[in-house]
Amino acid sequence: MTIKLHCFGESGNSYKAALALELSGLDWEPVFVDFFNGQTRTREYRAEVNEMGEAPVLIDGDFRTSQSGAIQAYISEKSGEFGGKTEAETYDILRWVLWDNHKLSSMAGLTRFLMNFLPEDSRPAEVIAFNQGRLKAAYATLNAHLENRDWIVGNGLTNADISCCGYLYYPEPFGFDRADWPHIDAWLTRLSETPGWKHPYDLMPGNPSDRA
Numbered sequence: 001m002t003i004k005l006h007c008f009g010e011s012g013n014s015y016k017a018a019l020a021l022e023l024s025g026l027d028w029e030p031v032f033v034d035f036f037n038g039q040t041r042t043r044e045y046r047a048e049v050n051e052m053g054e055a056p057v058l059i060d061g062d063f064r065t066s067q068s069g070a071i072q073a074y075i076s077e078k079s080g081e082f083g084g085k086t087e088a089e090t091y092d093i094l095r096w097v098l099w100d101n102h103k104l105s106s107m108a109g110l111t112r113f114l115m116n117f118l119p120e121d122s123r124p125a126e127v128i129a130f131n132q133g134r135l136k137a138a139y140a141t142l143n144a145h146l147e148n149r150d151w152i153v154g155n156g157l158t159n160a161d162i163s164c165c166g167y168l169y170y171p172e173p174f175g176f177d178r179a180d181w182p183h184i185d186a187w188l189t190r191l192s193e194t195p196g197w198k199h200p201y202d203l204m205p206g207n208p209s210d211r212a
Contacts, residue, residue, distance in 0.1 A: 003028040005071075006049055006057040008035050009206035010117075012109050012167035014056040016068040017075075018203050020162050023196050024079035032205040036117070068166070069097045072159045082159045092153045096160035104138040107131050108167035112174035116208075132175035139181050146183035150190060157194060165191055169199055172208070 005021060007014035007030050014033075021028040033055040039045055040053045050057045050066045057064065058071045060078075065071055076083040084090030111131040114123055142164060145152065152160040168176060168188055178185040191197065201207045 001027075001061050004031050004059045005029070006031045006033050006055050006059070007204050007206075008033045008055060009201045009204040010170075010208065011035065011055055011204075011206075012105060012112075012170065012200070013054075013068040014204060015169075015200040016105075016163050016166040017056040017058060017071040018200070019165075019197070020072045020075045020082060020159065022198060022203060023157070023162075023194060024075050024081045026075065026079050030204050035206075036211060069101060069159075069163065072097070072162060076159060082157060082162060084158065085154060089154050089158075093158050093160045096152050097163045099141075100160075100163045100166070104135070104142070104164060105166050107135045107138065108174055108176065111135065112167065112170065112172055115174050116172040128175075135175055139176065139184065143181040143183045146187050150187070152187075157191065161187070161191055 003021065003026055005014070005017055005028055007018055009015075011033075018028075018030065033039055033045075035055065040050075040055060046053050052066055054066055056068060056071060057066045058074065060074075063074075065074060072082065075081070082093075084093050111128055114128050114131075142152075151157060152164060165188060167174075168178075168184070169192070178188065
């Protein structure tokens with residue numbers, strides 16, 4: 001049975017789930033979520049897709065879950081990919097996924113939205129500056145961790161990498177320049193050279209150009 005992923009291209013959290021599915025080899029297909037026209041805020045979406053009013057949402061037969069970290073864990077369990085080889089690695093992967101959700105992706109996603117998807121006269125400069133300060137601290141943590149290693153945990157691609165890269169391939173500005181963080185830059189290049197890797201706008205429906 002084909003797994004369905006409710007997602008949209010502009011969403012870094014959707015990208016984490018879609019990239020994990022694509023690289024896992026599981027049979028899946030994207031279902032476009034029209035976020036920018038308010039689909040996730042409708043009563044129908046909350047009743048039929050996700051009570052939290054968010055994307056991504058994975059549906060596999062009778063199984064359904066949302067939240068990218070939970071989706072990635074399900075993909076790992078089903079495919080045998082991207083998990084830890086030892087108990088220590090398993091928990092280290094979880095540690096980095098949780099760190100990313102709190103320190104990196106949450107700030108990157110919000111800042112990118114404020115800087116690119118709001119009308120120019122509605123962009124809160126002080127909030128953006130504060131968020132970018134927090135992001136610099138997160139980039140510094142990740143960059144230092146990657147200084148002498150190819151992957152975040154262990155010797156291969158795991159959910160830690162797929163989670164932490166979620167917003168870092170997007171072209172819209174939000175205060176991240178790969179040239180400023182050489183170890184992150186090398187890691188992102190390494191990840192994008194993984195067979196089957198795709199850019200978020202090539203992997204999922206939905207692109208800012210659609211609304212231009």
